[in-house]
Amino acid sequence: MHNFLDFEKPIAELEGKIEELRHLSDDGEINIAEEVEKLQGKVDRLLRQTYGKLSAWQKTQVARHPDRPHFRDYIAALVEDFTPLSGDRLFAEDHAIVGGLGRFRGYSVMVIGHEKGADITSRVKHNFGMARPEGYRKAQRLMRMAERFGLPVITLVDTAGAYPGVGAEERGQAEAIARSIEVCLGVEVPLLSVIIGEGGSGGAIALAAANRIFMLEHSIYSVISPEGCASILWRSGEQAQDAAEALRLTAQDLLNLGVIDDIVPEPLGGAHRGGDSSIAAVGDRLEAGIRELLRETGPQLKQQRREKFLEMGKKGLG
Structure with a gap:
């Protein structure tokens, strides 16, 4: 059963009717296949209409949907022999960022990403995907290790933002994030990043800060x-919908602005309705990206990344 978003209520009602009819069909001799097919056609039409014109705020809700595939789902489907590597060698292990070695479609890779957790216990364990400084320092360690062994790095981003707690600030959250960006921009191996849900702020x-950024x-x-x-501009969270429009935070806006390189299509009704096909589409895009980037030398990859970020913001203005 889906968790329905506010704007999906008409779809929820139709799917509820389909469920009722199927239940009736199971109980007796009634053949309701035709009626179910008709209702399913309506659901598909509604999904197409609804998801064809989502506002920025509605896209924000979809991006945060609890049933969207998480980091661990991508690892299970795309990476063989995944070996997690823990700790930042300075303070502690941070479960909000998971990273390790594995084989992705024949390539040995380092995969790093945010894990939000799937139920209340795992969400608390992973701190809802909000990393502390040790998470970013672990990511730096793993990226440097990948560079030492000449391995491409894949990062899967899904976080509301870095954790803003007192302890995190005391241990140098801003420095850890800045240093992570510096390491991303400096490594001489292919670096590919996919925003799979929320891409929040410095977190x-x-x-x-990759050679290829997909959303x-x-x-x-x-x-x-x-x-x-x-809350900053209007002193109230109630204007969140207006803020979402103004922030230009959708994949379509960011592609126009040259901030990202490509958009990975989601199945009808969003990734939370067809996780497997979403994951496969991300895998295909990453595979093509790795193959392309491995033709470049280390210094070329580093230079290309630097130029990419210096160019950012020029496109789509005016």
Whole structure:
């Protein structure tokens, strides 16, 4: 059963009717296949209409949907022999960022990403995907290790932002994020990043200063959350919808602005309705990207990344 978003209520009602009819069919001799097919056609039409014109705020809700595939789902489907590597060798292990070695479609790679957790216990363990400084320092360690062994780095970004707690600030959250961005920009191996859900603020760019940045169709990537932006500009979180529009945080906006390189399509109704096909589409895009980037030398990859970020923001203005 899906968790339905507010704007999906008409779809929820139709799917509820389909469920009832199927239940009736199971109980007796009634053949309701034709009626179910008709209703299913309506559901597909509604999904197409609804998801064809989502507002920025609605896309934010889809990006945060609890049933969207998470980091661990991508690892299970795409990476063989995944071996997690823990700790930053300075303070502790941070479960919000998971990283390790594995084989992706024949390539040995380092995979690093945010894990939000799937139920309340795992969400608390992974701190809802909000990393502390030790998470970013672990990411730096793993990226440097990948460079030492000449391995491409894949990062999967899904975070509301870096954790803003007192302890995190005391241990140098801003420095850890800045250093992560520096390491991303400096490594001489292919670095590919996919925004799979939320790309929130410095917490996201710490892993996403890459040669290739892809976004799932209904993911978001912004300097601050819409609620945070609204509370600063309007002194109230109620204007979050206006903030979402102003932030230009959708994949489509960011492609136009030259911030990302490509959009990975999601199945009808979003990745939370067809996780397997979303994951496969991300895998295909990453495989093509790795093959392309491995033709370049280390210094070329580093230079290309530097130029990419210096150019950013010029496109789409005016």
